[in-house]
Amino acid sequence: MKVSIIGGGGLVGSCAAYALQCGGLAREIALLDVNQELAVGQALDLQHGGPSVADQTIVGGGYEHIPSSDVICITAGLRRKPDESRLDLINRNTDLFVQILNDVKAAGPKPTAIVLVVSNPVDILTYVAAQKLGLPENQVIGLGTQLDTIRFCALISEQLKAPPTQTRALILGEHGESMVPVWSSATIAGLPLDKYPGWSPTLATQLFTRTRGSGAEVIKRKGGAGFAVGIAIRDVIDAVILDQRRVLPVSSVQRGCFGVRDVALSVPTVVGRTGVVDRMEIDLWPKEVQGMRASGAALRKTLDVVLKRIR
């Protein structure tokens, strides 16, 4: 399997490439970037570690890699300028993103290619990609709340001194302000989280608030998120490569799941070689379902503005 990362020279793209290299599943990893020199440099640096990791080809380059790619991951994006509003950034990022989609389309992706959108605002751009690429909708996935979910588990496990890999707590909805913590299904080692020693409703609120602000906290401390988002990207791409059918909180265009439609956001999604294989619409607390619908409504408002601009 070949994975191309557009924006592969940047922090998120290069961390994703490193996570994929350490996972050893992809046969070839291509880093594409408008700054080709940077992409080639990142690829060279990764390639040097290859003999101690896995037999993979890691290269830097341009859109000539698209026709042979099984997975196309888009991490190219802009950061906010001082004094710039969120919507201004969304407009600038959408214009850049639409140009990338046009370039991908012109390069001729495989009809079976899976596109994983990571650039922000990820739910908006996932919808735009599904509309513009001409690929079947199930083949376009957004990273959605996969990163928020692993951040949430990391913070819960740290606080309760529980094993991180046995801590399970989902975030669904928007990758943004209106994200929804799903306490109804949270567990540690299969035990209900709300019965775990040290748990309290106050702690729950604190942990969710910190999770929701985690992106901003990391940006403030080190300039941008890299390692954990790279791991989150690997979670999704590995599920595709191995046709794992893992249930992941990723974003895709919804057609009625939990009553949400015509907007992309995260629901529990079965991910395999064909992308979105299924969605698990399981009974959650009413306020969790309401939260997802509120995410859908908030995203739809932004989408209406963005779609008017790019039509």
Ligand SMILES: NC(=O)c1ccc[n+]([C@@H]2O[C@H](COP(=O)([O-])OP(=O)(O)OC[C@H]3O[C@@H](n4cnc5c(N)ncnc54)[C@H](O)[C@@H]3O)[C@@H](O)[C@H]2O)c1
């Ligand atoms: N979805 C998530 O969970 C999540 C998490 C973290 C960051 N992000 C998003 O990922 C994006 C990238 O963040 P970063 O920290 O890596 O930024 P960065 O500035 O380090 O990297 C972006 C890269 O994109 C490249 N680029 C710009 N325009 C391009 C184009 N037209 N074609 C190809 N490459 C192009 C740049 O040269 C740069 O190397 C941002 O939109 C950020 O908000 C998403």
